[in-house]
Amino acid sequence: MQKEGIIKFRLDLIPKIPSIDERTIHSINTIRTLLLQKQWMGVDESGIGYGNLSLRSNELGFFITASQTASYPLLSPQQICWITRWNIEQNFIQAVGILAPSSESLTHCAIYQSCYQAHAIIHIHQQKFWEIESPYLAYTPLGENCGTSSLAQSIIQLFSKVHSSSILGINMRGHRSGLIFWGKDLWEAYQKIILFEKLSIKL
């Protein structure tokens, strides 16, 4: 059985508040508010947070929401992690932050390293979207559970076969209700989810 919200990678966490500019925090909070309203991100009935988002840093690596922060209406730099280095094969992440990065950080690493057009990523949970067989999505294998190095490797393989502009997002078959979208910024990633929703109604 898959365990959600549990960190499965080796983490080297430098315990400091990451320095994030006001504009970045504002764009994170703007998109998070929309995702929380849609319940594409939030806290499930067993109290476990779901959904996360990230965006590339101009300097190095990317910023990602910290683990179990979905219950906060607004985030400050204390609830965000800066991932500075990673190695998917070695199941390793180095980050700067007060809290650990999202347990699904390796999935984001895989997208940033294989898709240069991706500058922001949104991971949502939506059961109905997840159940759809859609030509607008690519699919990871059923056996790949959330947050694992092996799922991240499957995503890298997927990008070697499918061009990122030919799909709207990825459906993680082995991660119940889990889908992931990306874009040049958070707004574009969010708009892809909205477009997917519209196109899916017609399917």
Ligand SMILES: [Zn+2]
């Ligand atoms: Zn998830």
